[in-house]
Amino acid sequence: MSGGHVVRLAGARVVYGHGATAFEALRGIDLTIRAGELTLLLGPSGSGKTTLLQVMGCLLRPTGGEVELFGQALAGRGPEALAQLRLRHVGFVFQHYNLFPTLRAWENVAIALDLKQVPRARQRAVAGDLLERLGLGDRQAHFPAELSGGQKQRVAIARALAGRPELLLADEPTAALDGRTGQEVAGVLHALAHQDGCAVVVVSHDPRMERFGDRILHLEDGHLKDDRRPPRPPDPPLSPP
């Protein structure tokens, strides 16, 4: 495989368990993820979507096949090298936000800046800029319990962006949100791909996400089914109104 793409998988397989209980969750995935696009990954429960996201994010080493991140093959790299790759290049967003309840919004973002070794004196300002950008300038000192679901998810996106990732992986980011808020969060993710050139991959059951996908991939029983483009992707502003 050659470089130039954010992620490339060739014949990627994942088998969970051993012997009689072995289960093949991914059965030979060939896939390229490009910068500047939102790739939407759809599929029924148990089809392997989260497993595929974990392989792309170096959280899970495939049982077989090849994975390349930024043109670098992952085979043979140890856990520490994979952790460094993740830290430098990949941001994660989850359905349930995974915010620390005892930390304020800006502190939840600053945690990620700490890992990136941004000096402590700068962290508040950088976290503030990120939250401002996501429309949360006036919510920086709030605790998660004082924020709406959409605001919590935007804090989680700000935290994922703290490391300036080239690859943003989101697992059901709108599943816990109502329609309008889900659309706003989807618009933020879409804008990150289009305005910042990030490669964004979103796993979703949510049909409302479809219009935000530049590419739509369908996973069934560990196989990729097809790849189609909707006729006209929207171009919403980054900050919700």
Ligand SMILES: Nc1ncnc2c1ncn2[C@@H]1O[C@H](COP(=O)(O)OP(=O)(O)OP(=O)(O)O)[C@@H](O)[C@H]1O
């Ligand atoms: N750690 C594990 N050990 C054994 N089997 C697992 C493990 N993780 C996932 N699986 C199985 O692998 C298959 C794919 O799981 P995965 O979580 O990737 O699916 P999914 O498409 O994300 O599902 P959902 O939409 O329900 O989250 C499922 O059948 C699941 O039961």
